[in-house]
Amino acid sequence: MRNHLQLLASFGLAGALLSAGIVQAASATAPKPATEATRAANAAVLKSLPFSDKADFEDAQRGFIAKPETLTIKGANGNVVWDMESYKQYIAADQPAPDTVNPSLWRNAQLNMQYGLFKVTDRIYQVRGYDLSNISFIEGDSGWIVFDPLVSTEPAKAAYELVSEHLGKKPIVAVVYSHSHIDHYGGIRGIVDEADVKAGKVKVIAPKEFTEHAVSENVIAGNAMSRRAIYMYGALLPRSPQGGVNAGLGQTNSVGTATLIEPSDFISKTGEEVTVDGVKMVFQMTPGTEAPAEMNTWFPQFKAMWMAENSTNTMHNILTLRGAQVRDALKWAHFLNETIEQYGDNVEVKFQSHHWPLWGHDRVIDYWKKHRDMYKYMHDQSVRLMNQGYTGEEISEMIELPPELDRFWPNRGYYGTLRHNSRAIYQRYMGWYDGNPSSLDNLPPEPAAKKYVEYMGGEGAVLDRAKADFGKGEYRWVAEALKHVVFANPDNAAAKELLADTYEQLGYQAESGPWRSVYLQGAYELRNGVPTAGGIKSASPDTIRAMTPEMLFDYLAVRLNGPKAAGKKLTLNMDFTDLGKRYALYVENGVLNYSSKPADKADASLTLTKVAMDDVQMGNATLEQQIADGKLKIEGNKEAFSEFMGLLDTYEFWFNVVTP
Known part of the structure; x- marks a missing residue:
């Protein structure tokens, strides 16, 4: 029984892995220099793009107020959770790209190294370079409205302290989550006390279905996504010209304490207006673009448009390399066009959750049009070639942006790329099968x-x-x-x-x-070789607490080993006394189903609180402790429950990728 009880402790979910914070072993094989072919390829990039255009550097530095001379942020136990100093050792604005770095990516890294407190426009400020994302502070009549409080509490707290030092100490009266990715909400407990949210002192505003998507993303396929994220974010790579240089959207991700406070207010439709502390906000809903729950915000008083992550200074992912559902490039272009039509007449500045802002009505409109047309072009031309019979691989080799889009710096592929985005568009319409019979059962x-x-x-x-x-x-x-x-x-x-x-x-x-x-x-x-250990960042305690029982059961269902479960029939009742909800779990035909109607005849029945289950998932208590403390009761055939637990797989994180 004990081993099976211990398995239940592994209900803890592998959430969105942002960075493992692992350092390469000293004995690791040293990287090698660039070859002549690589030097020639990178030199060709220098000749093909308008590197003499320094407007982005002027924009990235515009409105600068202050920054600490050194930026290393540590956690409560002294661990480093954010370190710009490791990049400053080899990335400087006046240095040419090394042979081992694409000059265009090097330029992006130089721009993302511009960190500190910046004024965007009247009453709008940003702290940039404290995490992968930006944290924005909008000045109300009495306090701050904060947009997207970073990945971790420690950088968010440090950013708030920087603002308070130079702009004066003011309370936070509201927080807005622009969308459901962790780098836009994870640091909230570093700047806000949940008790103030529950008391109505602080509003937490988010798009509808935010909580569902924030909690569910990376749960079902979390283990595989997290392993692949080690590759995508370069968690093992040294900070050097031969290693990690830039993550595209920013330098990298913080590795502090990720949290979540559930929203108090939800926005459900475009045009919805909310005034907080004298600041009027008009929201534009953009579901299904960069995130399944996302929204832009128009500030009519300041003629400023907050673009969330719908338009940054890079081509974004239609399919992220760590794995996710394919996004809709056509819908993305549609919502950018809607932004132009509904808010373009009066806009003077646009700012967003990554990179630096852009000023000037004509420049902003030109930017939006070219960003819109980038997504529209990649969609339309991928589908055109698909309808001519070309496969995703062939399309990715054929498609090129027209020069007016390709040479526009904010359209360059620092995060997404035209090659893998065009394949993703093919996948969205046609799936994995390329139509060739040899691919059907290869x-x-x-x-x-x-x-x-x-x-x-x-x-x-x-x-x-x-x-x-x-x-x-x-x-x-x-x-x-x-x-x-x-x-x-x-x-x-x-x-x-x-x-x-x-x-x-x-x-x-x-x-x-x-x-x-x-x-x-x-x-x-x-x-x-494949690593065997590291500081893997799984779902935060707040995320686990926000999970519904239904989400938990869906996760258990994908852990059920179907071949082992074949021929077995098990019925378990679960009564969550604090939720006032009861469920029945059924194992039959090699699958796990659940119902909100308890079974009349269950093999075993569990009575517990959701809090007790959360404590087990977070490792705060074992099931044996919960049983001994009376927080969990099992009635009926306990061996049935033991048998059920024995049917659940426990995933190995460090599976092979580049070797069989």
């Missing part, structure tokens, strides 16, 4: 790799050809060929090393921060 990677290598004449022959092509700078093909050798024989050290070298050069050439991280993380694991 071999999985490992057995296919063995046949590929056999057909190519064996591992030695492939390696000889790969070395020659590596020397020619044909890294995309070398990666494709050597992938098969590694999957056919993961003990082939020479193949793994050459594939690592190849991924490294592809990373050095990548304009996208996540692409760079993915390639360099792949190289790291090929050389050093």
Whole structure:
């Protein structure tokens, strides 16, 4: 019984992994320099884009008020949760890009290094460079309205202290969550006491369905998403010109205490107006764009438009590389057009949750149009080519933005890229199947790799050809060929090393921060093996508390091992006394279903509080303790419950990615 009870303690969910905060081992294989082919590729970028245009640097520094000379933020136990100093050692505004960094990505990193307190316009301020996202302070008659309080409490608190030091100490009267991603709400407890929210002293405003999406994102597929996020955000990479440089939206993510206070007020429709502390806000709902629950905010008094994350200074993801549901590029373009039509006549400044603002009516409108048309172009042309019979891979190789969109700095692919976004659009309409019969029931990677290598004449022959092509700078093909050798024989050290070298050069050439991280993380694991430990950041206690029983049961259902459950029939009742809700769980036909109607004849019945279950999930108590303390009672056949727990898989986080 004890082992199965311990399994229930693993109900704790792998939430949105932002950064593992892991440091490479001192014995890790050192990265290698850029090859001649990489130096030539990066030099070509310098010639192809308008690097003489310094307007972004002027905008990123405009309105500067103050900053600390050093910016290292620590947690309560002394751990570093945010450190700009690690980047300042090698990224400076007056330094050219190293050979190992795409010059365009280097430019983006230089811009994101502009940190501190800035004035956007009358009564609107931002603290930038304290996390992946910005925190914005709108001055009311008596206090501050805060937009998007960062990932973690520690940077949010430090930002509020910076504002108070230079603009005067004022209370926070409201917080607005622009959308349901953790970098826009996770730091709220660093600046707001939940008791004040419950007492009505502080409003927490969010788009409708915010809580549902904030809690559910990354729960069902959380383990796989979190493992892949190690690649996307470069958590293992050293801070150096050969390692982590920039995450596209900002430098990286903080790794402090992520929290959530549930909203007190929800916005449900475009045009809805709310006045808080003398500040009038008009909301534009944009569901299904960058997030399933998201909204922009118009400030008519200040002629300022808050764009949430719907328009930043980069092409965004239609499909994020860590994994998520495909976003709707057409809807994204539609809402940007709506922004222009409804708020464009009077706008003088636009600001958002990442990067720096933009000033001037004509500049803002031009920006919105080009950002809108970027998403519209990638959608329309991907679908046009799809309807001509091209597959996602073929479309990604063919599609190019027209020069007027491609050379516009805010459209560059620092986060999303045209290559993987066009594939995502194909996926949204057509799914994984490319229409070729050979793709319908093809071999999985490992057995296919063995046949590929056999057909190519064996591992030695492939390696000889790969070395020659590596020397020619044909890294995309070398990666494709050597992938098969590694999957056919993961003990082939020479193949793994050459594939690592190849991924490294592809990373050095990548304009996208996540692409760079993915390639360099792949190289790291090929050389050093899969990590086995690290400070994985799972769902926060606030997120767990906000989960409904239904969300919990859906998560248990995907942990149920179907083959093991085949032929079994189990019925369990669960009575959450603090919620006044009772449920029945049914295991039958290899699946787990649940009902809000308790079963008349259950194999076992559990009586407990949701709080008791939360404490088990968060590791604050074991089930044995809850039973001993009378917080959990099991009636009926306890072995049935034990059997049920034995059917649940516990996921291994560090599964292989670049090796079988």
